[in-house]
Amino acid sequence: MPPYQLNEPLRLFVELSYTLIVVFLCFRIFYKTEEIYDLTKYEGVKYFRITFLFFGLAFLFRFLSVFVLLMGITFDLDISMYLFRIFPLVFNGYFSTMAILSLTYSMIWKEFEMKHVLIVSNAIAIIISGIAFFSRSYNLIIDAQAVLLIFTIIAVYKYSISKRISQIFILYVLFILFWIVNLLTLGPQRFVPFEIQTIFQIISIAVIGIIYLKVSKWTK
């Protein structure tokens, strides 16, 4: 086999397209809400914005992991484990944990005001990515984020203004859920077949697309 022939070119193409679309939409949401934040310096808007900045970065590092995984298989390269496998894992864990915590806080801050929230969030994210670094496994990040998702649902239900599961909240939960499903494909065993994963990715694009359209409506 020539060294540059990919074993799974379709998977790489799907992953690249998916990443580009999601990262583009996440960064657009961050950029589009800049003016509202600049005018108001409103806490909720601040955490909403950084959620999508962190998610965008997390998706970039996730793609890096997928890329290395696929290239590693194809070329059978002896790539430095630390440089190409562990660092994306650590950054992935850090950015996605920060994103989930920021999103949760953006919805509950009015009722649950907390001092030094960024320091606390950073500490949690660093601990999770630190343990992932030492365990060298995505499993811990997946477990931790599943727990964070449950925490988010409970916290928002208890502390949000509406005290109900709203349409926007369902979109957030779905987006985080699909993010976690996407992480499953990076573990040592692939729990989710490629076709099913692609369907999840399409739904995930639809979810972030709806969020983006809702943002666009108010940021003309």
Add this chain to the structure above:
Amino acid sequence: MDKVKRKRDRLEMIYDILNIIRNHQNSIKPTPLLRHSNLSSQSFTEYLNELLEKDLIKEITDENERKFLTLTDKGFKYLEKYKLILGFIEEFEL
């Protein structure tokens, strides 16, 4: 729920103050602004400092050394976008 209302009112209060300034040909002295805003003197000072800090208003002094408050471009933008800002915050439950 009071805390929530207070935080939402803050955006509204800023809107009201900026609107008063705009309705006075974009130039008003602090004392009449305090009167029109229906705020306590302490709250008014807090809001005034916040608006100056956020660069939504600025202080100008005329040739007789009298101080006036006037909207900045950012202040006009806030008034123009206020409904969109509220809509955004409500839509995303922020």
